[in-house]
Amino acid sequence: xxxxxxxxxxxxxxxxxxxxxxxxxxxxxxxxxxxxxxxxxxxxxxxxxxxxxxxxxxxxxxxxxxxxxxxxxxxxxxxxxxxxxxxxxxxxxxxxxxxxxxxxxxxxxxxxxxxxxxxxxxxxxxxxxxxxxxxxxxxxxxxxxxxxxxxxxxxxxxxxxxxxxxxxxxxxxxxxxxxxxxxxxxxxxxxxxxxxxxxxxxxxxxxxxxxxxxxxxxxxxxxxxxxxxxxxxxxxxxxxxxxxxxxxxxxxxxxxxxxxxxxxxxxxxxxxxxxxxxxxxxxxxxxxxxxxxxxxxxxxxxxxxxxxxxxxxxxxxxxxxxxxxxxxxxxxxxxxxxxxxxxxxxxxxxxxxxxxxxxxxxxxxxxxxxxxxxxxxxxxxxxxxxxxxxxxxxxxxxxxxxxxxxxxxxxxxxxxxxxxxxxxxxxxxxxxxxxxxxxxxxxxxxxxxxxxxxxxxxxxxxxxxxxxxxxxxxxxxxxxxxxxxxxxxxxxxxxxxxxxxxxxxxxxxxxxxxxxxxxxxxxxxx
Amino acid sequence: xxxxxxxxxxxxxxxxxxxxxxxxxxxxxxxxxxxxxxxxxxxxxxxxxxxxxxxxxxxxxxxxxxxxxxxxxxxxxxxxxxxxxxxxxxxxxxxxxxxxxxxxxxxxxxxxxxxxxxxxxxxxxxxxxxxxxxxxxxxxxxxxxxxxxxxxxxxxxxxxxxxxxxxxxxxxxxxxxxxxxxxxxxxxxxxxxxxxxxxxxxxxxxxxxxxxxxxxxxxxxxxxxxxxxxxxxxxxxxxxxxxxxxxxxxxxxxxxxxxxxxxxxxxxxxxxxxxxxxxxxxxxxxxxxxxxxxxxxxxxxxxxxxxxxxxxxxxxxxxxxxxxxx
Numbered sequence: 001x002x003x004x005x006x007x008x009x010x011x012x013x014x015x016x017x018x019x020x021x022x023x024x025x026x027x028x029x030x031x032x033x034x035x036x037x038x039x040x041x042x043x044x045x046x047x048x049x050x051x052x053x054x055x056x057x058x059x060x061x062x063x064x065x066x067x068x069x070x071x072x073x074x075x076x077x078x079x080x081x082x083x084x085x086x087x088x089x090x091x092x093x094x095x096x097x098x099x100x101x102x103x104x105x106x107x108x109x110x111x112x113x114x115x116x117x118x119x120x121x122x123x124x125x126x127x128x129x130x131x132x133x134x135x136x137x138x139x140x141x142x143x144x145x146x147x148x149x150x151x152x153x154x155x156x157x158x159x160x161x162x163x164x165x166x167x168x169x170x171x172x173x174x175x176x177x178x179x180x181x182x183x184x185x186x187x188x189x190x191x192x193x194x195x196x197x198x199x200x201x202x203x204x205x206x207x208x209x210x211x212x213x214x215x216x217x218x219x220x221x222x223x224x225x226x227x228x229x230x231x232x233x234x235x236x237x238x239x240x241x242x243x244x245x246x247x248x249x250x251x252x253x254x255x256x257x258x259x260x261x262x263x264x265x266x267x268x269x270x271x272x273x274x275x276x277x278x279x280x281x282x283x284x285x286x287x288x289x290x291x292x293x294x295x296x297x298x299x300x301x302x303x304x305x306x307x308x309x310x311x312x313x314x315x316x317x318x319x320x321x322x323x324x325x326x327x328x329x330x331x332x333x334x335x336x337x338x339x340x341x342x343x344x345x346x347x348x349x350x351x352x353x354x355x356x357x358x359x360x361x362x363x364x365x366x367x368x369x370x371x372x373x374x375x376x377x378x379x380x381x382x383x384x385x386x387x388x389x390x391x392x393x394x395x396x397x398x399x400x401x402x403x404x405x406x407x408x409x410x411x412x413x414x415x416x417x418x419x420x421x422x423x424x425x426x427x428x429x430x431x432x433x434x435x436x437x438x439x440x441x442x443x444x445x446x447x448x449x450x451x452x453x454x455x456x457x458x459x460x461x462x463x464x465x466x467x468x469x470x471x472x473x474x475x476x477x478x479x480x481x482x483x484x485x486x487x488x489x490x491x492x493x494x495x496x497x498x499x500x501x502x503x504x505x506x507x508x509x510x511x512x513x514x515x516x517x518x519x520x521x522x523x524x525x526x
Numbered sequence: 527x528x529x530x531x532x533x534x535x536x537x538x539x540x541x542x543x544x545x546x547x548x549x550x551x552x553x554x555x556x557x558x559x560x561x562x563x564x565x566x567x568x569x570x571x572x573x574x575x576x577x578x579x580x581x582x583x584x585x586x587x588x589x590x591x592x593x594x595x596x597x598x599x600x601x602x603x604x605x606x607x608x609x610x611x612x613x614x615x616x617x618x619x620x621x622x623x624x625x626x627x628x629x630x631x632x633x634x635x636x637x638x639x640x641x642x643x644x645x646x647x648x649x650x651x652x653x654x655x656x657x658x659x660x661x662x663x664x665x666x667x668x669x670x671x672x673x674x675x676x677x678x679x680x681x682x683x684x685x686x687x688x689x690x691x692x693x694x695x696x697x698x699x700x701x702x703x704x705x706x707x708x709x710x711x712x713x714x715x716x717x718x719x720x721x722x723x724x725x726x727x728x729x730x731x732x733x734x735x736x737x738x739x740x741x742x743x744x745x746x747x748x749x750x751x752x753x754x755x756x757x758x759x760x761x762x763x764x765x766x767x768x769x770x771x772x773x774x775x776x777x778x779x780x781x782x783x784x785x786x787x788x789x790x791x792x793x794x795x796x797x798x799x800x801x802x803x804x805x806x807x808x809x810x811x812x813x814x815x816x817x818x819x820x821x822x823x824x825x826x827x828x829x830x831x832x833x834x835x836x837x838x839x840x841x842x843x844x845x846x847x848x849x850x851x852x
Contacts, residue, residue: 118723
């Protein structure tokens with residue numbers, strides 16, 4: 001297998017003027033959904049080419065076709081000027097294409113070396129391949145700042161290092177073309193900068209890089225050319241230096257989009273939420289929250305920044321009522337029960353907390369249920385939804401859902417549609433409608449715009465700020481620094497179960513927050 | 527005098543432990559290969575049972591135990607193939623498929639046995655070349671005189687049927703295949719994260735089928751051992767839950783070959799004790815009843831499955847059919 005790959009590489013390496021990749025007329029349909037419509041794309045050798053588009057615009061489908069995960073219904077792929085049919089991932093690998101998926105394809109309890117050689121072993125025995133990989137890794141780590149401990153278990157590595165392993169996997173297979181799908185979603189700003197240095201190094205060696213992202217700032221920062229996709233079509237390909245984020249956003253959505261969030265200065269009122277010395281120990285005995293103290297006032301948004309997995313989820317779970325903890329939490333001066341009989345979602349809702357969970361698919365919705373059924377969750381005891389002690393009033397619930405869908409611009413506004421059939425943005429609007437319209441004193445919002453398209457982001461941000469202006473307290477958890485910076489009136493940074501510090505958005509920047517998120521900088525709150 | 531009597535008892539117990547562990551080793555390794563590839567295999571029991579029946583039948587018809595064993599292995603592989611089709615190709619529920627296989631084997635062996643031999647589900651007694659016989663290892667008699675090690679070699683290690691040695695050799699062989707070969711690396715990877723294998727351009731389906739078929743071969747050997755080596759005929763339900771005990775041993779061993787050997791030997795020891803010493807007299811104060819010693823392996827199984835013995839992390843993709851993500 002490996003010898004084939006080498007041969008293929010040498011052949012394609014010969015004509016250097018041809019584009020590294022050329023797609024002609026690629027189309028792909030999933031049932032009635034046309035994911036890719038007659039797409040043509042040409043990427044020059046040695047360039048970093050960005051592909052932007054909203055969720056469901058067809059970016060991932062196109063790249064999956066290029067990597068052999070799907071077969072296109074029509075169209076041709078040229079690699080290095082040569083027509084290359086790609087029927088499976090093996091064909092793509094042989095053609096010199098490597099892919100770093102958004103969700104890493106690593107075996108967690110294998111070592112780095114084992115992951116690197118998996119599928120590209122030289123013979124029946126592992127030992128020679130492992131030795132060869134060890135040598136190559138040492139070379140690559142010097143050349144491209146790609147240092148990783150070859151004997152470390154993947155599960156013990158940070159996300160940034162795991163991503164390096166994915167890149168090393170591609171390089172070990174002698175990839176000339178590297179596709180990265182949303183590579184910075186899980187990285188701290190410092191890790192993202194490091195990644196960009198690696199990519200620039202690879203580019204200097206003549207590698208071609210395709211970067212799929214929804215972060216326009218990254219496109220502007222690192223790409224040479226950029227293509228925009230909308231609804232399965234390639235709407236534009238431009239030189240990065242000739243465009244602007246506003247221009248790209250307009251091309252993505254098809255109308256003018258406000259990238260900056262417009263908001264008045266906050267007018268904080270009484271203290272709504274007070275947290276003191278909150279501690280959570282999980283079932284494995286690991287301390288997830290190590291003594292958190294926070295306060296949120298009425299009419300302000302407190303943003304919690306941090307790389308995911310540093311205790312933000314546990315904090316939301318405690319406040320949402322489905323994780324026990326020690327310490328004190330007071331809502332409007334009254335202490336909440338953190339361990340006992342009144343520590344559940346229902347009690348929390350009754351006391352005036354509404355919760356938009358971080359993972360809407362697992363905690364916010366039941367995807368198989370219809371929109372109106374989802375609208376009842378947490379509020380099924382509401383007299384409005386019940387005829388009597390036994391029967392629910394489904395007609396009233398459906399009507400209520402229809403009205404909420406109207407007010408939150410959920411499309412399509414069909415209460416009977418299953419939740420899974422809405423786009424990410426519309427699913428999120430359903431959850432928001434359910435929670436916000438309860439008129440809570442405190443709104444917990446986790447990752448409000450994860451997997452949500454730009455148009456819907458604008459709407460969701462507006463609604464959150466509107467709620468703040470009505471004098472509600474809002475606790476926002478997000479891994480998107482931009483979102484934290486633009487929405488929050490005050491920012492707390494979490495790292496390793498602790499608050500690393502609080503900043504005002506106007507007095508800080510991504511760099512400082514990034515350092516705090518990585519556990520560096522002064523520890524203030526503790 | 528007392529001492530030498532205890533020593534003989536010990537030798538007999540060890541000898542018996544080895545004999546009864548064989549089935550568990552084969553079945554445990556079968557489960558190991560299957561589950562390491564991400565396919566739960568609750569049908570070890572059924573595969574062993576169908577193999578035991580066909581091994582005995584074919585042996586009886588041909589008069590050649592080796593041909594009989596091949597017959598048993600073939601039958602077990604057919605069942606493995608059914609499990610593969612339902613759980614890999616058609617992405618069905620692996621537990622239900624396994625249970626179905628157990629029921630099918632349990633019913634089919636009795637029906638066929640009655641139809642062919644009319645002995646209440648039994649197969650006729652095997653003798654001569656139609657069953658496995660004990661082999662004496664070289665120098666077994668000359669070395670017996672050496673204190674301690676001599677009898678251990680001559681009376682415990684020597685004097686078993688060929689499949690016993692095959693079973694014990696399978697343990698290092700399995701370890702070597704899993705941890706030293708390309709196939710083993712891919713097999714372990716596909717049980718942990720099939721997407722990693724798929725994106726590397728390797729067929730998940732082919733790998734898993736291979737693993738399931740290996741499990742079929744090993745269960746086939748286990749079944750053949752039961753009816754043509756340990757016993758001399760097939761008896762109704764003769765596997766007696768050993769497939770489930772093997773699964774418990776597999777969990778106990780955290781899906782590792784050497785640990786599995788230890789776990790199966792422990793279960794084997796318990797079974798040997800209950801076979802050899804039905805009523806254990808405790809200092810003349812009271813007697814542990816035979817029912818209790820016989821129940822010991824099953825009690826240990828429940829204890830292990832209930833998770834009292836540390837935390838065992840199964841292969842992460844176990845039980846889940848692989849579907850390509852968008």
